[in-house]
Amino acid sequence: MKRTILVLLPVLLIVSAFQLTNSSVQYKPAPIVSAAVKDRIDATLKRFIDSGKIVGVSALIFERGKEVYYNSFGLADREANKPMDRNTIVRIFSMTKPVTGVALMTLYEKGAFQLDEPLSKYAPEFADMKVYKGVDASGNLILEPAKRPITIRDITRHTAGFAGMEIPALAKLVKEADYMNPANTLSEMAKKLAGLPLAFHPGDEWSYGPCVDVQAYLVERLSGKPFDQYIKEKIFDPLKMTNTRYVLAESDHARFAALYDRSDDKTLNRVPDERANGFNTKNWALKPGGWGLTSTLDDYMKFTQMLVNKGKLGKVRVLKPETVQLMSTNHLSDTISKRMWLPSKGRVGFGIDFAVRTQPPATKDENNGVVGEYFWDGAASTMFWVDPANELTAVLFTQLVPFDRVKLHKSFRDAVYGE
Known part of the structure; x- marks a missing residue:
């Protein structure tokens, strides 16, 4: 019997080592953003500038809690010859929506509603x-x-x-x-x-x-506070998102990117400042939940890092892990077959203020991504996503209307994940 055990022991050790190795692969996949991927992203974004499809672009990626990619190309303000950089302030439009969803769910956690x-x-x-x-x-x-x-x-x-x-x-x-x-x-x-x-x-x-x-x-009705005050107190201040707001301080106007319209003849025309900036340079009564915020790459990255960390950034907890899970789970049943343009985002459902990827891309024409990721974008062609499987978050900023006619988002995703 002892001899049998001694004979089997090396085999058991090998099997155990194999299981541990497989376990580590399962839970800690190889990093996505390698040196080659960084070069590919650079080449992709630069190509959009060189071809005249966009005026300026910047991107920031974190993986496993660390910055693994940042770069910017082109101009935030073509007419003033101001470069796009990580301190540029942009209109995030519908990327306001997930912020509102997080605010609402802080009240859900308090039992304010079901x-x-x-x-x-x-x-x-x-x-x-x-x-x-x-x-x-x-x-x-x-x-x-x-x-x-x-x-x-x-x-x-x-x-x-x-x-x-x-x-x-x-x-x-x-x-x-x-x-x-x-x-x-x-x-x-x-x-x-x-x-x-x-x-x-x-x-x-x-x-x-x-x-x-x-x-x-x-949120206003349940909290008894003005909406902009509530999100400042519960999200922006705790996460140190000091550059995210509805109304720009006058001292920040110089950092505010211009907005460009890509016309049918494929030329880029500056949207007149009085129209592009009218909402964010005056303290209007309306503080919409669906649009209206301005932000920087680093600020919005703090928000996405809080999400990928299951509601926490550093020592600050904004939401419970189970609440983030609830928000990033598909809530659309198959009976909801009429979905406007949502299918154009890929094989996705919808959670609480996020699209949620439910299946891998069926073809190379679909947006690239990983099952379980959740994301959204903004009317000026900004975008972000949270990829829990790879502990990766990405934020892409540009200021282009109409929304992404040039397929920047697909190209950026392909550059990150490979075509």
């Missing part, structure tokens, strides 16, 4: 909603009662049914209501929005719209 409760429990304006069915022979709207109330989960995943510009009869009412006028408070915005018919029954479709602005209103 996701499947009716929104009207806390915002009575949204009770007894009516849904658009069509118009009669005289052009009058045909409405029916909503099959169920709008829930808080609906406003976190864009399934509330709020009217947009897709249906002409509702588009006219949306324009007349002018609920996103910056002179409106969030309360006034909500009241005007709630007065409009829904485009579809809650939960039936995914449709991008003002859901996250309603989240900001809910």
